[in-house]
Amino acid sequence: xxxxxxxxxxxxxxxxxxxxxxxxxxxxxxxxxxxxxxxxxxxxxxxxxxxxxxxxxxxxxxxxxxxxxxxxxxxxxxxxxxxxxxxxxxxxxxxxxxxxxxxxxxxxxxxxxxxxxxxxxxxxxxxxxxxxxxxxxxxxxxxxxxxxxxxxxxxxxxxxxxxxxxxxxxxxxxxxxxxxxxxxxxxxxxxxxxxxxxxxxxxxxxxxxxxxxxxxxxxxxxxxxxxxxxxxxxxxxxxxxxxxxxxxxxxxxxxxxxxxxxxxxxxxxxxxxxxxxxxxxxxxxxxxxxxxxxxxxxxxxxxxxxxxxxxxxxxxxxxxxxxxxxxxxxxxxxxxxxxxxxxxxxxxxxxxxxxxxxxxxxxxxxxxxxxxxxxxxxxxxxxxxxxxxxxxxxxxxxxxxxxxxxxxxxxxxxxxxxxxxxxxxxxxxxxxxxxxxxxxxxxxxxxxxxxxxxxxxxxxxxxxxxxxxxxxxxxxxxxxxxxxxxxxxxxxxxxx
Ligand SMILES: *Cc1c(COP(=O)(O)O)cnc(C)c1O
Numbered sequence: 021x022x023x024x025x026x027x028x029x030x031x032x033x034x035x036x037x038x039x040x041x042x043x044x045x046x047x048x049x050x051x052x053x054x055x056x057x058x059x060x061x062x063x064x065x066x067x068x069x070x071x072x073x074x075x076x077x078x079x080x081x082x083x084x085x086x087x088x089x090x091x092x093x094x095x096x097x098x099x100x101x102x103x104x105x106x107x108x109x110x111x112x113x114x115x116x117x118x119x120x121x122x123x124x125x126x127x128x129x130x131x132x133x134x135x136x137x138x139x140x141x142x143x144x145x146x147x148x149x150x151x152x153x154x155x156x157x158x159x160x161x162x163x164x165x166x167x168x169x170x171x172x173x174x175x176x177x178x179x180x181x182x183x184x185x186x187x188x189x190x191x192x193x194x195x196x197x198x199x200x201x202x203x204x205x206x207x208x209x210x211x212x213x214x215x216x217x218x219x220x221x222x223x224x225x226x227x228x229x230x231x232x233x234x235x236x237x238x239x240x241x242x243x244x245x246x247x248x249x250x251x252x253x254x255x256x257x258x259x260x261x262x263x264x265x266x267x268x269x270x271x272x273x274x275x276x277x278x279x280x281x282x283x284x285x286x287x288x289x290x291x292x293x294x295x296x297x298x299x300x301x302x303x304x305x306x307x308x309x310x311x312x313x314x315x316x317x318x319x320x321x322x323x324x325x326x327x328x329x330x331x332x333x334x335x336x337x338x339x340x341x342x343x344x345x346x347x348x349x350x351x352x353x354x355x356x357x358x359x360x361x362x363x364x365x366x367x368x369x370x371x372x373x374x375x376x377x378x379x380x381x382x383x384x385x386x387x388x389x390x391x392x393x394x395x396x397x398x399x400x401x402x403x404x405x406x407x408x409x410x411x412x413x414x415x416x417x418x419x420x421x422x423x424x425x426x427x428x429x430x431x432x433x434x435x436x437x438x439x440x441x442x443x444x445x446x447x448x449x450x451x452x453x454x455x456x457x458x459x460x461x462x463x464x465x466x467x468x469x470x471x472x473x474x475x476x477x478x479x480x481x482x483x484x485x486x487x488x489x490x491x492x493x494x495x496x497x498x499x500x501x502x503x504x505x506x507x508x509x510x511x512x513x514x515x516x
Contacts, residue, residue: 021056021058021085022085022086023037023054023055023056023058023082023083023084023085024036024037024054025037025039025040025052025053025054025055025251026052026053026055027046027047027048027050027051027052027053027361027381028046028050028051028052028053028350028351028353028361028364028365028368029046029048029049029050029361029364029365029368030046030048030050030361030365031361032047032048033047034055035052036085036086037083037084037085037146037251037428038084038086038142038145038146038149038150039146039150039152039165040052040085040250040251040252041084041139041142041143041146041151041244041250041251041252042143042146042147042156042242042244043150043244044227044244044245044246044247044249044250045224045228045245045249046229046251047194047228047230049224049227049228049368050066050277050350050353050354050361050364050365050368051249051251051347051348051350051354052251053251053351053354053355054083054251054310057297057300057301058082058083058301059082059300059301059302060078060079060082060302061078061081061082061302062078064193064265064276064277064302064303064304065269065276065277065349067262067266067272068266068269068270068276069266070266071451072100072108072109072110072259072263073096073097073100075259075262075263075266076096076100076138076256076259077089077092077093077096079258079259079262079301080092080096080255080256080258080259082301083189083251083255083258084142084255086149087142087145087149090105091145094141094145095138095141095145096138097140098138098141099137099138099141099256100137100138102132103126103127103133103137104125104126104137105125105483105484106125108125109125109134109260109263110122110123110125110134110260110263110264111125112263112264112267112268112271112440113413114273115407115411115413116407116410116411116413116423116467117265117426117430117439118283118423118426118439118440118441119268119273119438119439119440119441120413120415120419120440120441120443121260121261121264121440121441121442121443123260123374123442123443123444124226124354124416124443124445124446124449124474126169126187127172127485128165128168128169128172128198128485129292129448129449129483129485129486130165130168130399130444130445130446130447130449131165131173131257131291131442131443131444131445132165132166132168132169132170133169133173134257134259134260135203135248135252135253135254135256135257135425136166136169136170136172136173136246136253137169137172137173137337138256139170139173139246139250139252139253139256140173140174140180142252143158143252144156144177144178144179144180144411146252147179148341149476152242153181153240154237154240154241154242155180155181155240155241155242156179156180156181156241156242156243156244156423157180157181157182157236157241157242157243157244157509157513158170158174158180158181158182158183158243158244158245158269159183159185159223159226159227159243159244159245160182160183160184160185160223160244160246160247160355161184161185161186161216161219161220161222161223161224161247162184162185162186162191162199162216162219163186163187163190163191163216163287163288163339163340163342163343164186164190164191164192164195164196164339164340165195165340165375165449166184166246166247166248167184167185167195167199167209167447168184168185168195168198168199168202170182170184170246171184171199171202171204171207171209172202172405173246174204174206174207174246175202175203175204175206175207176204176205176206176234177206180206181206181208181241181512181513182204182206182207182208182246183208183209183210183509183512184189184199184207184208184209184210185209185210185211185212185213185217185219185222185223185500186199186209186210186212186216186219187212187214187215187216187218188211188212188213188214188499189335190215190335190339190341190342191295192218192449192450192453192467193452193466193467193489194448194449194450194451194467194471194486194489195339197492198485198487199496200494200495200496200497201488201489201492201494201495202495202496203495207496208496208498208512209403209496209498210498210499210500210508211495211498211499211500212499212500212501212502213500213501213502214371214501214502214507215333215335215342216343217329217333217343217344217464218502219502220247220343220345220347221345221489221502222502222505223245223404223505224249224276225427226243226505226506226509227243227245227508230504234344235355235515236347236454236513236515239513239515241513241515247288247290247346247347248288248289248290248291248293248348249347249348253290254290254294254297254348255294257290257294258294258298260295261282261294261295261298261303261305262298262301262303264280264282264398264440265280265303265304265440267365268280268438268440271440273438274438275434277304278304278438278441279304279305279306279437280304280305280306280437280438280440281305281306281307281308281309281435281437281438281439281440282295282298282305282307282308282309282439282440282442283308283309283311283422283423283425283429283439283440283441283442284308284309284310284311284422284441284442284444285311285312285313285338285341285418285419285421285422285425285442285444286310286311286312286318286341286346287341287342287343287346287434288320288342288343288346288347288348289310289346289347289348289349289352290347290348291444292308292310293348293349293351293352295308295442296308296352296389299389301368305389306435306437307389307390307391307429307435307437308389308390308391308466309390309391309393309422309425309426309429309439310322310390310392310393311393311394311395311421311422311424311425311426312341312392312393312394312421312425313334313336313338313341313342313394313395313397313400314334314336314394314397315333315334315336315341315343315344315408316394317329317331317344317346318346318349318392319392319394320392320455321349321392322390322391322392323392325377325378325379325381325383325384325387326376326377326378326379327349327367327371327377327378327379328375328376329344329345329371329375329376329425330375330376333346336417337397337400337401337417337450337453337456338396338400338417338418338420338450340418340422340444340445341418345371350364350368352387353367353368353379353383355383355386356379356383356386356387357379357380357383367379374492391429391433393428393429394421395420395421395424395425395428399424400417400421400424400457401420401453401456401457402424402457403420403423403424403427404417404420404423404454404457404458405457408422408458408477412478412479413446414447414454414458414477414478414480415443415454416443416444416445416447416449416450416454417445417450417453417454417457418444418445418450419441419442419443419444419445420457421442422441422442422443422444423441426439426441446483446485447472447474447478447480448471448474448480448482448483448485449485449486451467451470451471451473452464452467452473454469454470454474455470455473455474455477455497456470458477459473468490471486498512
């Protein structure tokens with residue numbers, strides 16, 4: 021069955037998977053969604069024995085149907101190699117009352133590596149398939165982790181440039197250092213004045229600017245996106261949820277066919293949407309627990325059906341989740357309004373014009389798969405400290421939100437379904453906050469002091485991604501604003 025992709029905002033002709041990956045965002049500003057739901061190609065119990073790479077192929081080929089077996093396997097081989105510090109790629113560990121799916125064993129120690137280590141391969145294969153001669157310019161807004169993972173993935177990939185924008189003052193010192201020390205002649209990064217939503221909106225605006233697109237084309241460039249608005253980000257993320265399930269069956273923690281819950285610390289709604297897609301494929305998932313930090317737009321949305329971003333933007337210790345406009349929710353909205361692009365567009369227009377939309381009762385009923393919950397800074401820190409005291413296991417501040425919300429979910433529902441929590445970053449990436457949670461009396465001059473303390477507390481060796489930046493040179497120093505962002509892009513590409 022061939023799967024095509026169409027925009028959530030118009031009835032424009034569907035396109036192939038490779039074309040959707042190349043484009044990133046649809047020309048009408050919508051996101052690409054599959055026209056049908058792919059399902060597994062064989063009974064679940066036959067997937068259980070597959071290695072991560074084999075499983076990646078079995079899952080991804082159902083979505084990316086215009087890639088040949090050879091192409092797709094080459095992408096997978098290139099992506100999931102020694103860049104990951106464990107052959108399991110994404111180990112699953114049982115601690116306390118949950119299973120933690122560690123998605124941070126890649127080059128930049130956050131879950132973004134799971135998709136961004138393969139996206140450059142998918143993108144260059146897609147360019148070849150479609151005889152696209154232009155140089156691909158990846159534009160990315162980042163709340164801290166995507167930027168580094170995308171730069172690491174695309175660095176020195178022939179035929180590509182990567183430009184990253186991150187909110188000034190909105191990322192951790194480690195995240196910032198990771199980005200500013202990125203090597204590769206085709207990489208560029210700029211701080212943008214404002215928060216993540218400002219950065220994301222400014223980048224989306226450039227994508228939708230037909231004149232700018234034409235100007236770029238004249239110079240032999242075309243834009244694409246490495247954000248989770250690109251379907252090429254979401255599809256590889258489906259794999260690890262199936263992998264988690266299979267791991268539980270293999271270890272005897274689960275009988276094949278029995279349901280699990282999946283709890284995801286959420287920002288842009290990409291990671292949890294991938295879990296939802298896994299469920300649509302046939303993975304036995306009961307509840308998708310959407311965990312938010314104090315920027316709890318999604319919690320309120322799932323409870324009331326009212327998406328309202330008109331509220332203060334709060335900077336928290338889980339910065340990669342400090343988001344008020346969760347772009348990927350649009351894919352779910354489109355679906356629950358009966359795949360009606362004009363109904364979806366109306367809601368999205370209301371959001372950009374007035375900062376709010378309310379879904380109908382009928383639409384809300386279709387959200388039963390989801391439970392929305394949030395945790396405060398205090399609850400997050402308390403949960404991280406308790407888990408450490410009880411088990412010795414250290415989780416980062418994003419995963420901490422997932423764990424804290426899961427705890428509340430349990431209190432509220434007493435649902436005994438085995439639950440997988442997506443562990444989205446290594447605690448080393450947010451060492452200062454994590455140490456603050458576990459050992460509040462400790463203080464150090466900078467993040468490296470906290471990293472040393474974390475090593476003592478956790479007994480987990482320092483990841484290479486951290487060791488590297490201790491001595492790496494700062495290579496980037498650009499700053500821009502939402503207004504000057506297009507000029508910054510021109511300057512980087514040398515097309516003034
Ligand atoms: C990006 C990120 C998230 C949020 O993921 P979304 O797909 O945007 O919902 C959570 N935790 C960490 C560490 C991240 O980097």
